Amino acid sequence: MRVLIVEDERKLAQVLTAALEAEHYDVVAAPTGEDGFFRANAEAFDLVVLDLMLPGRGGLEILRALRQRHIQTPVLILTARDGVDDRVLGLDLGADDYLVKPFAVAELLARIRALLRRGRPSDVLRLKAADLELDVVTRRASRGDRPLDLTAREFELLEYLLRHQGHLVSREMLAREVWREPRRATPIDNVIDVQMTRLRRKVDADGSSRLIHTVRGVGFVLREGEP
Amino acid sequence: MRWWSTASIRLRLTAQYALVLSLMLIVYAAATYVAVRHEFYERLEDEARHGVDTSMRDLEVDAQLREILVVLAGGLPLVVALAGAGGYMLARRALAPIDDLASEARRITADRLHDRLSVPNDKDEIGRLAAVINDTFARLESSFAQLRRFTADASHELRTPLAVIRGIGEVGLRETRTPAEYKDAIGSMLEEVDRLTRLVDTLLRLSYGDAGTIRLSRGPLDLGQLTREVTSSLAILAEERNQRLAVDAADGVSVTADRLVLREAIANVVDNAIKYSPQASTIDVRVRPGNGRASVSVADQGSGIAPEHRERIFDRFFRVDEGRSRDAGGAGLGLAIARWAVEVNGGRISVEPGAKGGSIFRIVLPLAAPPPGSQHDHAIHGSGGGES
Numbered sequence: 231m232r233v234l235i236v237e238d239e240r241k242l243a244q245v246l247t248a249a250l251e252a253e254h255y256d257v258v259a260a261p262t263g264e265d266g267f268f269r270a271n272a273e274a275f276d277l278v279v280l281d282l283m284l285p286g287r288g289g290l291e292i293l294r295a296l297r298q299r300h301i302q303t304p305v306l307i308l309t310a311r312d313g314v315d316d317r318v319l320g321l322d323l324g325a326d327d328y329l330v331k332p333f334a335v336a337e338l339l340a341r342i343r344a345l346l347r348r349g350r351p352s353d354v355l356r357l358k359a360a361d362l363e364l365d366v367v368t369r370r371a372s373r374g375d376r377p378l379d380l381t382a383r384e385f386e387l388l389e390y391l392l393r394h395q396g397h398l399v400s401r402e403m404l405a406r407e408v409w410r411e412p413r414r415a416t417p418i419d420n421v422i423d424v425q426m427t428r429l430r431r432k433v434d435a436d437g438s439s440r441l442i443h444t445v446r447g448v449g450f451v452l453r454e455g456e457p
Numbered sequence: 458m459r460w461w462s463t464a465s466i467r468l469r470l471t472a473q474y475a476l477v478l479s480l481m482l483i484v485y486a487a488a489t490y491v492a493v494r495h496e497f498y499e500r501l502e503d504e505a506r507h508g509v510d511t512s513m514r515d516l517e518v519d520a521q522l523r524e525i526l527v528v529l530a531g532g533l534p535l536v537v538a539l540a541g542a543g544g545y546m547l548a549r550r551a552l553a554p555i556d557d558l559a560s561e562a563r564r565i566t567a568d569r570l571h572d573r574l575s576v577p578n579d580k581d582e583i584g585r586l587a588a589v590i591n592d593t594f595a596r597l598e599s600s601f602a603q604l605r606r607f608t609a610d611a612s613h614e615l616r617t618p619l620a621v622i623r624g625i626g627e628v629g630l631r632e633t634r635t636p637a638e639y640k641d642a643i644g645s646m647l648e649e650v651d652r653l654t655r656l657v658d659t660l661l662r663l664s665y666g667d668a669g670t671i672r673l674s675r676g677p678l679d680l681g682q683l684t685r686e687v688t689s690s691l692a693i694l695a696e697e698r699n700q701r702l703a704v705d706a707a708d709g710v711s712v713t714a715d716r717l718v719l720r721e722a723i724a725n726v727v728d729n730a731i732k733y734s735p736q737a738s739t740i741d742v743r744v745r746p747g748n749g750r751a752s753v754s755v756a757d758q759g760s761g762i763a764p765e766h767r768e769r770i771f772d773r774f775f776r777v778d779e780g781r782s783r784d785a786g787g788a789g790l791g792l793a794i795a796r797w798a799v800e801v802n803g804g805r806i807s808v809e810p811g812a813k814g815g816s817i818f819r820i821v822l823p824l825a826a827p828p829p830g831s832q833h834d835h836a837i838h839g840s841g842g843g844e845s
Contacts, residue, residue: 448644
């Protein structure tokens with residue numbers, strides 16, 4: 231999978247490159263709008279991560295030019311302004327998703343995975359990790375032979391963690407995807423933490439190896455072994 | 458006419474006064490002259506009737522009349538000039554307090570906003586003007602104080618996480634540490650970054666709110682339903698503290714509001730009640746219509762809020778307990794956001810002491826016609842109620 235990152239902020243470009251390379255993507259970084267447009271036009275990419283505020287040729291302009299040339303590579307835009315106008319304009323011009331800075335790298339990776347998966351429905355209805363199993367249809371979950379008695383919210387939370395197993399999920403992602411809160415406010419953060427503690431008590435109960443891990447300052451991850 | 462608009466009030470008053478006076482004097486002098494003339498000629502005719510020879514008297518009378526005319530016409534400018542000078546002095550006396558007021562007001566700057574104008578006599582016009590200006594200064598002073606407090610608080614809240622991040626980074630780099638220690642340091646830095654991010658988000662949102670650049674999507678919504686939604690999502694926090702979250706919401710209480718924004722206001726108030734109520738206490742949440750208004754009240758059994766804090770509790774960064782740590786109390790923006798969120802939806806938020814201790818937070822909004830989709834569905838759908 232080849233990903234083009236168009237970002238003028240050197241440090242951010244380096245971090246994003248490192249993060250994507252760690253996930254085994256083939257990454258090309260373009261430091262200017264011109265360079266980004268030239269590469270996106272000339273080479274084949276599976277995805278473009280595009281900053282909107284670029285010196286010279288702005289992100290929106292590049293996006294418009296690409297779409298006019300019928301280059302349909304998925305584009306994820308990065309913006310520091312969360313005004314509705316920018317977002318709508320970007321999506322209208324053919325961007326596939328957007329993230330507002332400062333975003334969590336975990337979230338960027340999740341969005342990229344989702345964009346690359348698009349068009350190929352991978353709706354797995356039975357999810358598994360070690361001896362933890364979850365059936366989306368019958369809404370039953372079990373750890374080994376032990377059935378888990380989960381509330382509706384706990385079930386959704388576990389399903390989300392399982393669908394992202396091995397990958398970090400941030401509190402923002404959980405607030406939006408599991409609690410369907412468009413904004414991450416203080417109350418919801420506390421709710422997430424309490425809910426996670428309870429879920430962990432049920433899933434990682436007595437003797438079983440730990441599956442749900444907290445990564446301090448970032449979020450949570452469901453994974454066998456060390457986080 | 459240019460000088461007219463730039464001349465001082467004193468000059469203008471004097472000029473107007475002199476003009477009016479001259480007109481009056483001209484009329485008066487003309488009338489006097491006509492009357493005297495009439496009298497003279499009548500007397501002449503009288504004398505002629507009695508057989509006196511008036512041929513010489515005729516000339517005499519004409520000369521006398523001419524003299525009177527000269528005195529009247531010549532005296533006019535003199536009288537006007539004298540009266541004008543008097544008027545000028547009077548106007549100056551009357552307007553002097555305004556000049557004093559202006560120079561007093563000029564001394565009051567942003568740094569000396571606590572100064573007030575002296576009010577020698579609060580019954581006259583000048584006194585009333587001074588009182589109005591003083592009132593304006595008082596309001597300016599209080600908003601300046603608020604702004605100053607906000608800036609101080611904001612810089613404290615923004616700089617503290619920065620100081621923590623910097624400190625952890627510097628200490629972490631000072632000597633070689635184990636990977637676990639590095640992980641711990643980085644995690645701790647990220648926690649501060651997270652706190653800073655949320656703070657900046659909230660402050661930006663409040664400032665967009667102040668600037669009026671937030672677009673709301675207001676529509677009819679069922680306040681009871683919204684409140685139940687909020688309490689059920691926060692119930693888990695009350696459970697952790699063994700508190701009872703009792704919700705008593707009347708049906709069909711409809712308001713026109715932006716759902717997400719109002720939801721945040723209710724969530725912050727309920728969260729606040731949970732946080733500041735003792736373990737195993739009850740929090741009463743009530744939704745009621747009445748008098749064209751809808752209200753959500755949240756009554757807790759906490760320690761209550763002192764009267765002097767009741768006004769400021771909704772201020773940005775205000776914390777009743779200054780010493781409360783950031784971890785426990787948040788940044789002190791929850792209720793400020795709640796107030797903003799209620800007010801942009803045309804409502805008011807207030808706090809009052811509860812009957813049995815604790816506080817009652819009350820959100821009051823104008824009542825709207827019930828929304829389509831509530832139990833009044835059938836009545837409204839036929840008359841073209843849209844989708845909500």
